[in-house]
Amino acid sequence: MTGIADVRELVTRNLRQSGIFIAFIAIVVLFSLLNPNFLSPGNLTNIVLQYSYILILAIGMVIVIIAGHIDLSVGSLVALTGAVSATVVIANGNPWWMGVLAAMVVGLLAGAWQGFWVAFVGIPAFIVTLAGMLVFRGLTYEVLDNISLSPFGGSYYLIANGFQNGLFGGPGYDVFTLVVFAIAVVGYAISQFRARQAKIAYQQAVEAFPLFILKIVLVAAVVMWFAYQLAQSRGLPNVLILLAALILIYTLVTQKTVFGRHVYAIGGNLSAAQLSGVKVRKVNFFIFVNIGFLASIAGIVYSSRSNGAQPGAGNMFELDAIAACFIGGAAVTGGVGRVTGAMIGGLIMAVMSNGMQLMGVDQSAQQVVKGLVLLLAVAFDVYNKRRAGTR
Template identity: 65%
Template sequence: MNNVLVEAKNLVTHNLRTSGIYIAFIAIIVIFTVATKGTLLSPENVTNIVLQNAHILIMALGMILVIVGGHIDLSVGSVLAFASAVSAVLVIRMDMPWWAGVLAAIVTGIVVGVWQGFWVAFVGIPAFIVTLAGMLLFRGLAWLVLDNVSLSPFPREYREVASGFIDPVFGVITVGEGEGLKGVAQTVDVFTLLIGVLAVIGLVVSSWRSRRTRIGYNQPVESMTLFVAKLVAVAAVLLAFAWALAYNRGFPIVLIIVAVLILVYQVVTNRTVFGRHVYAVGGNLSAARLSGVNVKSVNFWIFVNMGMLTGIAAAVFSSRSNGAQPGMGEMFELDVIAACFIGGASTMGGVGRVGGALVGGLVMAVMTNGMQLMGVPQSTQQIVKGLVLLLAVAFDIYNKRRAGATR
C-alpha cells in the first residue's frame, strides 16, 4: 500500500512538472482575456503577439540548449543589435540586395558564436563572464558600426520577412455579409486553418508515440484522462490561434521561420547524438567525460548555435523595426532567459525542453501584451516579470529538494 502511495505521489509530482506550465499558460490567457474584455484574443491582437515576439521565440530555441548545457548567455541583446547594425549598413547605406542583409546578420551571429564558444570551450572561462564581456563588447560594436546613428528604412522585401503574410493558397471563406470590421464581410484564409488542423494532428500523433515510448521503458506517465484532457486543451488553443490568424491577415511569413526552427530543434534535442551529448554535459559533466563525450566540442557548438539563432532573430527584429538603432535589443536577454526557466529549464543544467521554452516565451509575451492593453505602467510590468522569473526558479529548486528527499 505504501509503495502504491509513493508511486502515486511521484506521478503527481511528475505531472505537475511536465504539465504545470501548460496549465499556467491557459490560466494566464483566461485571466488577461477577462481583464482586457476579450481584446487579448482578438484576431488583430493575436497576430500582433506573433509578429512582436517571434525574435524572442527564435532566441529561446538557442538559449534552452545553452542552459541545458549548464551555461548562460547574457549577450544576446547586444549581439542582436550588432548583427542588425551590420545588416542595415550593407542594405541601407551600401545599397546591397535585401537577402545580403539577412545573410550578413546570420553570418555575424555565427562569427560571434565562434568567438564566445572559443573562450568558453577551449580557454575555460565561465560562460557568465564571457557573455557578460560580450554584452559590453558587441553593444559597443553596434554603436561603432552605426556611427552612433540610426539607419532606416529597409526595402520592402526585407520588411516582408517579419511583417509579410502568405497569399491565400486555397482561397478564402467569406464570413457573413455585413459582418466583420466596419460592417464589411470578413474573409478567412483556408490555408491558415489547414495548417492549424495539421498542427493538431501532429501534436496528437507525437504525444501518443511519446507516451507509448515512456510506457515501454517503464517510465511514469500521466493517467489517460489527464493525457486526453491536456491534448484537448492544447488542441483547442492551437485551433483558436489558427482561426484568429486566418480571420485577420492570414499566415505570417515569420511564423513559417519559427515553425521550421521548432521542428528542427525538436529533432536535434530528441533524436541526435549532439542533443543527447548536450543533456549529458549539463546533467553530469564528469560522467559525460568518462563516457567519451567531447565536452569542449559540445560547448563550442552550443554557442555557435546560439549565435546563429541570434543572427536570425536580428534579421527578423530589424525587419519588423524597419531599421537598426544602437540601443535596440536592450533587456532581450531577460525575456529569453526567463522563457527557458519559466518553461521548466533547470538552473543546474541537464533539464529543459524546446516545447517548454516556447510556452515560457508565450507566457512572457501574453503577460506583456495583456499588461500593455490594460495600461499597466512599464515599471510595474518589469516588477511582474521579475517576480514570475523568481517564482519559476524557486519552483524548480523546490521540486529538486522534494525529489532528493524522497530518494
C-alpha cells in the same frame, strides 16, 4: 504498493510538467477578463509579431542553460547583426538576401569567438558573454556610426511583417491558415501516440487512455481556435512559419540526437560526461556557435519588424530570453530544460507584457511584475528539487 507508487509518481510528474501550461492558461484567462480586446484576432497577431524574436533567442538560450552556462551577449548581438544587415542593404544598396547572409555570418563568427574562450581557454561563460555584450554593443555603434538606418522596405521588410494568405480563398477568413494548423495538429497527435506506445513497450507508466485522448482533444481545440483567430486577421505570419520550423528542428536536435544527449550530460554531471567520453570542449564550442546563429536570426527578424537598425536595439533581450527559459522549467544548475518549455515561458512573458500594455500599466510596474514572476519560477524549481531529495 509498487503500482500505487508508480501512479503517484506519474501524477506528480505530470502535474509538475503541466504546471507551466496551467499558469499560462490562467494568465490568458485573467487578461481576457480584464480586457475584452486581449483575445481579438488583431491583438493575437500582434503578440506573434512583437515577441517572435524573444522566442527565437529562447531556443538557443535554453540549450546554453541546459549545458550549465549563461549568455549575456545575445541582446547586443541582435543589435550588431541587424546593424550589419542594414548597412549592407540600406547603406550600400545590396539585395535583401545579402543582408540576411551577412547577418548570419556575423552571428556565427561571434558565436565561434565566444565558444573558443569558453570551450578551449576555459573562461566561464558568464565572463566571456559579459565581455561580448560590451564588445558587440560597441561594434554596433561603430557599424552604424551612432545613427539609425531605415527603411529596409521590400522583401526584407516582409520577413517579419509579411503573411501567407488567400491561397485557398475563404469566406471572411483565410482557409490556408486553418489547413496548415490542422496538419500540425494531426502531426502532434501522431507523435504523442507513438511516444505513448514506446513508453508502454518499455513498461513505463502512462496516463489512462481516456485522459490521453482528452489531452489531445484539448490541445487540438486550443490550437485550432488560435488558428481561426489568425485566419480572421491577416492570415499566417511569415515569422510564425520560421519560428515553428526552428521549434521543430531544435526539439528534434535536443531530444533525438547525440549532440542533444551530450548537452544534457554536460549540464547534468560534467565529470560523468567526461568519463563517458563526451567531447565537452567540442560540444561547448558548438553550443555558442549555435546561439550566435540564432541571435543573428533574431536580429534579422527584429530589424525587419522595426524596418531599420538602431544602436540601442536589443537592449535587455538577453534577460527576457533567460527569464523565458527559467519560467519554462529550465534548471538553474543545468541538465534540465526543454525547447517547448522555453517557448511556453516566452509566451507567458509576451502575454504579460501585452496584457499590461493594453491595461495601461506603467513600464516600471511591468518590470516589477516580470521580476517577481521569474523569482517565483526559480523558487518553484528549487522547491521541487528539495522535495525530490527528501524522498
